[in-house]
Amino acid sequence: MSNFDYKFTNLASPAKSGSITPTWFRYKLRLNALNSAIFFFDALDPTRRSLIVEGGTVEIKRNGSLSDGFVGVITQVDYLDAGGVKVRAVGKEAKLLDEVGSYSNSPYTNTASATIASDIIGESSVFSAGTIEAGSNIDFRISSNENLWDALLRLTRLVGQDVSIDYSSDEIDVLDHKGSSTSVMIMNDNKEIRNIVVSKGRPQANYVVVKGKGDGNNQISSDPSSHGTDATSQAKYGVIKKIITNRMVMSEDEANKLADVEVARLKDPVKIYSFQVVNPQIDIVPGDVITLNSSDKGLNSEQVRVTKVERGLINGYEILELDVSNSAYATAVKNRDEVLNSIKRSRQKDIIYMQGSTNIISYPFVGNGDSSTPMDFWVYVPAEVEDESGNVRLNAVTLTYSCSDYKQDTSISGSVSSASSGTSMNNAKKGASDTGYYYPNTAASYTADISSVASNTWHSVSTAINVGSSPYLFHGITGAFTIDLKDTSGTDTYKHTWIYIRAKNTTDTTYFPSSYGVKISYGYSIKANGVYTLTIPFYLHIPQNWSNKTYVLQYFITGGISDRYDSDGSAIQQISYQYFGSEGHTHSNSISDPNHNHDDSFTETIAVSLNATSATDTVIKIDNSSGTELWDSGNRGKIKEEDIDISSYLTGKGWYRIKIYPNSDARVHANVKIKTAVDA
Known part of the structure; x- marks a missing residue:
């Protein structure tokens, strides 16, 4: 008989x-589950009774060791008639249920599961990390209110590992296979074991079809003619069909792989065996594989895995009872989880989103350019393209452009004092006869949190601009408002509001386009309990006579969202903006006529004309906000293109500069369109 030692601590x-x-006791050691114990005492004197209290601890050593013993927390004490006491306890690992970590490194992207497991265990004040085996790389997120035990079990299930508690050192091990993965012993009915109870039923499925992205005829589906079926199981049990829908599956190849591992998991009955071991002194732990034989139960060299070890003393006799399940099923579950995890990682890397709506942001621009001086403009990708996991949610980023006849400024000069004939000279577009000036640079791009400002009043952004004394061909303001929309009513609803914007000339207190501003309105239908992010771009072209004046962007919010938030939590969260301009120049000319010995003075007036372009080719370049070139397209061989995919270069939040070089003077019309995912 095994020797058991007991210690109770109050x-x-x-x-x-x-x-x-x-008087008697039993304790259960489980695979990937909380251990437990129950004790019964006929009678206890006050001194011993004082040691057994709820919240106190109990320790059982078997043959002087805790390796297959028990350490737990007392959860219930029942005082019975005639002085009897029944005590229930749960394994010490249950303290992890009471601990919630900070999870500062969550969410994890393509991170080794061993790293994540170490982080979770490291949050515990009770246990430390023991042996942590490699596992596999995984994308994993822990919610802020999730306890350590649940987080650890969820992680190990995803990568097919086991959790093992070492009571002797207060360590938690994460193992690829707890116990022995090969059979440690052969157990024969009515010899090494007795009282076998076999629980099994028919298979769950032997014909599995996996449905993925899409609907109807366009939905991704596995091919059951070559995947997801098991002929042996069908011959024995008949065809049992199961349709599994997983919207992460984006290709037929992925659907076929998942169908194969699912049918391997479901094609055979799940068998659960319970039995008593004749010799309770044998050493065995949860996770060990053993071999069973029983002619009465139809077991012939059946390899099974131990899922529960129950030890104890009943009426003075030592007991050992085991629960086991067929190990092939456990292997099939592990393979299925690995394939699912691979598909999840692939989805995050591909940045493909099927749920919810799509938000489209458009940036139209127009201007002159040639082979040395581009038509260039800035595009802002808002912060909302990144979700809380840091994944960039850009469905598409495209550029459309066309080159046409270019605008030219012409200076006409005339004599005021002599009969000399008038003369003319060309004041070419920006950059041809002077260096020109383009604003903004990286310092002129701003984002402000406006989630707490009041409605129904004008607000100035924090940064104003003075464009200086140089004349500008044009200057203005561009930007976007970001709005969070929510519904908590449980029914489809419609939300709207109005935003007014204007530019205030702080030098002489005038406004453009007027003191009333210009209205930007939106209306949006929201599905029941939907959550959306909406971006509304804007553009203001500032009057040329505001040169050498200071002006600032102002905004005014009113309408359906009152005081910034409505009852569902919808709110206008932030404004992003930049000032920009393209500088021109003036001429002051005089002509000296020595033959007449007097000066002829000239003044200029400006006119604009369209000149035919001879452009036949373009080059496109893209820079990030720090000026690093991200793309040089080389010669395109075209002067007009639609929906060029530039998503490889505009890859995240921030400012980007688009530069288009026609090979001859041309006026370039361009539009960048950004499609972002919106959660539903």
Whole structure:
């Protein structure tokens, strides 16, 4: 018979401990589940009874060791008639249920599961990390209110590993296979074991079809003619069909792989065996593989895995009972989880989103350019393209452009004092006869949180601009508002509001386009309990006579969202903006006529004309906000293109500069369109 030692410790200060032998007891060690124990005492004197309290601890050593013993927390004490006491306890690992970590490194992207497991265990004040085996790379997120035990079990299930508690060192091991993965012993009915109870039923499925992205005829589907079926199971049990829908599956190849591992998991009955071991002194732990034989139960060299070990003393006799399940099923589950995890990682890397709506942001621009001086403009990708996991949610980023006849400024000069004939000279577009000036640079791009500002009043952004004394061909303001929309009513609803914008000339207190501003309105239908992010771009072209004046962007919010938030939590969160301009120049000319010995003075007036372009080719370049070139397209061989995919270059939030070089003077019309995912 095994030798058992018991120690109970109360919650006194200082704590008191003592050995108390129960009349009978049982404790259960489980695979990937909480351990437990139950004790019964016929009678206890006050001293010993004081050691057994709820919240106190109990320890059982078997043959002087905790390796297959038990350490737990007392959860319930029942006082029975005639002085009897029944005590229930749960394994010490249950303390992880009471601990919630900070999870500062969550979410994890393509991270080794061993790293994540170490982080989770490292949050515990009770246990430390023991042996943590490699596992596999995984994308994993822990919610802020998830306890350590649930987070650890969820992680290990995804990568097909086991959790093992070492009570002797207060360590938690994460193992590829707890116990022995090969059979440690052969157990024969009515010899090594007895009282076998076999629980099994028909298979769940032997004909599996996996449905993925899409609907109807366009939905991704596995091919059941070559995948997801098991002929042996069908011959034995008949055809049992199961349709599994997984919207992460984006290709037929992925659907076929998942169908194969699912049918391997479901094609055979799940068998659960319970039995008593004749020799309770054998050493065995949860996770070990054993071999069963029973002619009465139809077991012939059946390899099974131990899922529960129950030990104890009943009426003075030592007991050992085991629960086992067919190990092939456990392997099939592990393979299925690995394939699912691979598909999840692929989805995050591909940045493909099927749920919810799409938000489209458009940036139209127009201007002159040639082979040395581009038509260039800035595009802002808002911060909302990144979700809380840091994944960039850009469905598409495209550029459309066309080159046409270019605008030219012509300076006409005339004599005021002599009969000399008038003359003319060309004041070419920006950059041809002077260096020109383009604003903004990286310092002129701003984002402000406006989630707490009041409605129904004008607000100025924090940064104003003075464009200086140089004349500008044009200057203005561009930007976008970001709005969070929510519904908590449980029914489809419609939300709207109005935003007014204007530019205020702070030098002489005038406004453009007027003191009323220009209205930007939106209306949006929201599905029941939907959550959306909406971006509304805007553009203001500032009057040329505001040169050498200071002006600032102002905004005014009114309408359906009152005081910034409505009852569902919808809110206008931020404004992003930039000032920009393209600088021109003036001429002051005089002509000296020595033959007449007097000066002829000239003044200029400006006119604009369209000149035919001879452009036949373009080059496109893209820079990031720090000026690093991200793309040089080389010669395109075209002067007009639609929906060029530039998503490889505009890859995240921030400012980007688009430069288009026609090979001859041309006026370039361009539009960048950004499609972002909106959660539903």
